[in-house]
Amino acid sequence: MVKLYEGGAYLINGTELIPEEDSAKIAALTGNTVSKEDAAKGTIAYSILEAHNTSGNMEHLKLRFDSMASHDITFVGIVQTARASxxxxxxxxxxxxxxxxxxxxxxxxxxxxxxVFGLSAAKKYGGIFxxxxxxxxxxxxxxMMAGCGRMILGSDSHTRYGALGxxxxxxGGGELVxxxxxxxxDVTYPGVVAIYLTGKPSPAVGPHDVAxxxxxxxxxxxYVKNKIMEFVGxxxxxxxxxxxxxxxxMTTETTCLSSVWRTDEDTKAYxxxxxxxxxxxxxxxxxVAYYDGVVTVDLSAIKPMIALPFHPSNTYEIDELNANLADILRTVEKEADQYTGKSGVKLSLTDKIVDGKLMVQQGVIAGCAGGNYSNVMMAAHILSGKDCGNDVxxxxxxxxxxxxxxxxxxxxxxxxxxTAGATIRTAFCGPCFGAGDTPSNNALSIRHTTRNFPNREGSKPxxxxxxxxxxxxxxxxAATAANGGLLTSAESVVDGYEVPAYEFDSSSYERRVYQGYDAPQAEAELVNGPNIKDWPAMSSLTDNIILKVCSKIMDPVTTTDELIPSGETSSFRSNPLxxxxxxxxxxxxxxxxxxxQVNELEKARxxxxxxxxxDSELEKAFHALRLYLDQPELKASExxxxxxLYAVKPGDGSAREQAASCQRVLGGLANIANEYATKRYRSNVMNWGMLPFLLDEEPAFEVGDFIYVPDIRTALDGDMEKIKAYVIRNEEGxxxxxxxxxxxDMTPEERAIVKSGCLINYNRDKKENR
Incomplete structure (x- = not known):
């Protein structure tokens, strides 16, 4: 159904894949000899990136976008940052x-x-609200905005319009600024992976199943981390x-950088x-196009799927789950124990097995993934004449x-x-991040939304x-709802129904959307509510730094939802502190x-x-350093x-820059990781003036220890492959x-931003030096 190539491959005439090791066959098929380097320029992705690159060097891209988008938990901070710059x-x-x-x-x-702030910003600066x-x-x-060959940047991780070319x-917001x-x-030219599609999905299989x-x-x-997924075939x-x-x-959940699809008459019709x-x-x-990897997908072989907690990659066919309910659900319960930790809270799923079937407590179809016209029409057809029931x-x-x-x-x-008993809401992303339809305690919710990370649905262990x-x-x-909440594959209910053509009516947009692009009103005032605060001042990086370990997370992956929770915290996204x-x-x-406590020491300095x-611990640390390094003149004041923060693999998930900025405004100066889950989180760390350190071995430090890093500014000017640091253990002897x-690798601009202390400082310094 889904298979991965071990290496790269050539796509010939859009229909035939030739593994890289068999490249000699290409000349026989085409009558031409094409180098790998030239064939790599034959992807759709290359042509779009080339058209938007301003560097003149396709290995090191400097991209300008055609348009941008933000929502109301990111645009205030972005505008405030840009205004300060x-x-x-x-x-x-x-x-x-x-x-x-x-x-x-x-x-x-x-x-x-x-x-209100957003509307005032759209008026003042010429935006669309x-x-x-x-x-x-x-x-x-x-x-209203996507088009073939365009590039769009958004301050939301699910900014994906590849199906429209x-x-x-x-x-994170810094990149929009x-x-x-x-x-x-600025980004190194990414790898491009072909997602080669064949066949046709069955009527029971929807887009979420394929994804x-x-x-x-x-x-x-x-396989596709920080690469571009190119859908062909x-x-x-x-x-x-x-x-x-x-x-x-849903390509966002693969941790790819972006996506793009080949276009056709249906794209044109849309x-x-x-x-x-x-x-x-x-x-x-x-x-002839060369791809750095290939994922082949036989759409006709895909069956209705389910991604169990706590990640979209925890996938099973629904039939497979139903055949092994107790065993599979017990593995999820054990994983939940890792997240709840010492709280003593237990998630119970096996007790939801009723007569050999899984009873769920809630269903949600919503947002950019589930709320599309054809999805809702199919759900309505399946539920026509049915009854969701009046139980839980x-x-x-x-x-x-x-x-x-x-x-x-x-x-x-x-x-x-x-009529079937469903409730209908307006366009809202809340169920995707824990701010709407929060389920009851110990409940299981099935959702056609984007994510199922721990706590994202509103849990507070x-x-x-x-x-x-x-x-x-x-x-x-919908099939599950028609069955009163017993987990049911759509294969048991589908028929020959075809969704009628969508009829788009733009009147609500014409009457309510403020179109201010190219018409800024410089004299207009920004309207600041009492919770909208400016960013606090942040200092530039000194030559030597000392870091106190304030958290050590050894989970395989740490999501942005764990770094800064979603849901009810959204109301404070305009107030950094x-x-x-x-x-x-x-x-x-x-x-x-x-x-x-660490930040207070820096403020005093x-x-x-x-x-x-x-701080006596800091005094002991400097005393030990002076002796060990034989530098009695080492000054804390300088x-x-x-x-x-140490985490094995931080940053999977949302693009929200607050996962990094919140660390920074509390006095964060660095992250140490084995690897960063996504480029966007690492970019956020750097744009907020923090050092994105990597450590290959197991961390030789605990919470409360200090790490001294001398000559860090000099290190940022070098290759950064070996940066000597010293752990001062907070234990006697x-x-x-x-x-x-x-x-x-960091771009020259990223190095300069970190040295300046944050993007705001960097822009201010650049302006002053003009």
């Missing part, structure tokens, strides 16, 4: 949507204040564009329907935009769903609360207090006070003091231990 107007179309903090019910006026409940960010961009990238200031997105089948094969081995045309969108948005037929152009690989199980459906909602009403789908999410396609969720109070709150609740007088840190 000298922003005058938005130089490209910038869409500010309001689909994450839509529910203005918690935190007083905070959420609506952010919306999409009010709450009108559309989720990615559906609006699909309908657009290479889109989700990044650079675009607003006419700087570039989960792929994610289950490529996530754990990092005859199977592409077996799916309409709405279906392809549903597959494409764009034409949305009034943008001129944005279509045919995109196909060249007659409940079903919620969130259409992805007002135009989609309007056509679902016209087609009668909303009536069918409501520290408060005795835990629940979990499994990902499924809308078709099987307020939000920072939640850093690692569900993983290491003591981290904030430890980091604050910057104020000309001796930090050693305030050594920056900061906290450091333990000598200082030398360790070797290193840093993966």
């Amino acid at each position: 000298g922003l005058k107007e938005f130089p490209i179309p910038y869409v500010l949507t309001n689909c994450h903090n839509s529910l203005c019910a918690v935190g007083g006026t905070i959420n609506e204040d952010d919306h 999409v009010p709450p409940h009108i559309a989720v960010i990615h559906q609006y961009m699909r309908e 657009t290479m889109a990238i989700g990044e 650079k675009q607003l200031l006419l700087d570039t997105y 989960l089948a792929i994610i289950g094969k490529v996530f754990k081995n990092g 005859p199977g592409v045309s077996s799916m309409d564009t709405d279906y392809r969108n549903g597959v494409d948005v 764009l034409t329907l949305h009034g943008r037929g001129d944005d279509y152009k045919e995109l196909n690989p060249a007659d 199980f409940n079903l919620s459906v969130y259409p992805s935009s007002q135009p989609v909602y309007m056509d679902l009403v016209k087609k009668g789908a909303i009536t069918e769903l409501m 520290g408060n005795g609360q835990i629940s979990c999410v499994a990902l499924m396609d809308a078709r099987s969720i 307020g939000l920072a109070e939640y850093t690692l709150s569900r993983r290491d609740p003591e981290y904030v207090g430890r980091s604050k 910057k104020n000309g006070e001796c930090p050693l007088k305030a 050594t920056e003091i900061g906290s450091v 333990n000598p200082i231990q030398e360790i070797n840190l290193h840093i993966a």
Whole structure:
């Protein structure tokens, strides 16, 4: 069904794959000899990247994007950062949507204040403002902004419009700030992996099933990590564009950099329907194209899937799960024990087995993945004349935009769903990150949404609360709902139904969306609510630094949801210090207090006070260093003091820059990792002035120990392959231990940003030196 090539391959005429070791066959097939280097230029990805690269060097890209998008838990910080860096107007179309903090019910006026700020920013700087409940960010961009051959940057990890021929990238806010200031997105030319599709999905298989089948094969081995997934092959045309969108948005869960699909007449029809037929152009690989890897997918062999907690890659066929319920569910319960730790909370799933079948407590179809027109129409058809029941199980459906909602009403789908007992909501991303439809304690929710990380559905193990999410396609969720909550594959209910053509009505956009691009009102004032705060001042990097280990996380992967929880914390995303109070709150609740203590020492040092007088542990550390290094003149007053977080593989998941900025405003100066899960998290770390250290061996330090790194500015000017550091153990009699840190390649701009202390400082310094 899904297979991976061990090496690279050539695609001939878009239909025949030749493994790299058999490249001699190419001349016989084509009559030409093509070098690997030239064939690598034949991908769709290469042509798009080349058109947007400003460096003149395709090995080291400096990209400018055609447009950008943010939502209401990221755009305030982005605008504030850009404003502090000298922003005058938005130089490209910038869409500010309001689909994450839509529910203005918690935190007083905070959420609506952010919306008002966003509208005022769109007026002042010339932006596009999409009010709450009108559309989720990615559906609006699909309908109104994406086009063949374009590039879009978004401050949400699921910024993916590849099915429309657009290479889109989700990044932290700092990268969007650079675009607003006419700087570039800098990245080494990425590998390109072909996703070669054949066959046609069965009527029971939806886009989530296809996506989960792929994610289950490529996530754990990092096959497409930081690469571009290029969807090619005859199977592409077996799916309409709405279906392809549903597959494409989930490519984020593979940790790829971006995605792009070959385009066809259905792509053209989609764009034409949305009034943008001129944005279509045919995109196909060249007659001979080389790919760094290949994933072959036989769409006809895919069956309805489920991704069990706690990751979209934890995949099974629904039939396989049902045949081995107790054994598989026990493995999930054991994994839950790792997340709940010492809280004493236990997740129980095996007790949900009723007469050999799994009873779930909730179903959700929502957002950029599940709320698409065809998904909801299929769910409505399956539930037509059925009954969700009046017991614990409940079903919620969130259409992805007002135009989609309007056509679902016209087609009668909303009536069918409501008659069956489902509740219908407006366009909102809340169920995807724990701010909507939070399940009850110890409940299992099945969702056609993007993620099922721990705590993302609203669990708080520290408060005795835990629940979990499994990902499924809308078709099987509807089948389960029709069966009263007993887990059911859509294979048991599908028939010959074909979804009627979508009829797009733009009237809600025309009446409610503020279109201010190219018309900034410089005299307009930004409207700041009482919770909207500026970023605190951050100092530039000193020559020598000393780090106190404030958290050590040995989990295989640490997600951004663990670094800074989603859900109810969203109301504080416009208040850097307020939000920072939640850093690692569900993983290491003591981290904030430890980091604050370190930050107080650094504040004392910057104020000309001796930090050693305030902390005996720091005084002992410097005393030990002076003796060990034979440097009696080593001065604490000239050594920056900061906290450091160690995690094996941090940053899987969201693009939210707050996962890094919260560390920084608490005094964070570095991360140490075995590897970084995503480029976007590492970029966030650097844009907030923290050092992205790597450590190959097991960490020889514990929480409370100090790590001294001399001559770090000099190291940043070098190859960074061996950076000597010294661990000062916080125990009697333990000598200082030398360790070797290193840093993966950084661009000159990234090195300068870290030296400056953060992106704001870097831009300010650059402006002053002009």
